[in-house]
Amino acid sequence: MEVRIGVQNVAREVVFESSEGAAEVAAAVSASLEKGAVLTLTDDKGRQLLVPASVLGYVQIGESEKRGVGFGV
Numbered sequence: 001m002e003v004r005i006g007v008q009n010v011a012r013e014v015v016f017e018s019s020e021g022a023a024e025v026a027a028a029v030s031a032s033l034e035k036g037a038v039l040t041l042t043d044d045k046g047r048q049l050l051v052p053a054s055v056l057g058y059v060q061i062g063e064s065e066k067r068g069v070g071f072g073v
Contacts (some may be wrong), residue, residue, distance in 0.1 A: 001025070003041065005049075014051070016043040017019035022061045029059050 003025055005014040015049075018025060018041060025041065031052040032039040037053045 004058075004060040004062065005039075005051060006058045006059075007051065009054045014049065016041075016049060018042065019044045020067035025059070025061050029056075032056075 001018050001020065002021060003016055003018050004022060005016065005050060020028075020042065031037075033056070036053055039049075039053055039056065041049045043049065
């Protein structure tokens with residue numbers, strides 16, 4: 001599943017693939033925002049991503065497969 005995180009006052013977004021489901025990612029984001037704690041997510045290679053909840057701009061939880069473009073789709 002593709003996850004995009006926008007950070008306040010930063011032009012680039014953080015994009016990574018996660019093996020967690022959409023509900024698990026949404027629950028982790030909600031919990032970190034409620035507590036004001038650090039959002040901790042793990043990508044599909046086992047690396048951890050830590051983002052302070054106070055600087056989160058947005059979190060977009062996408063689909064696991066990319067849509068095809070062109071006539072061969």
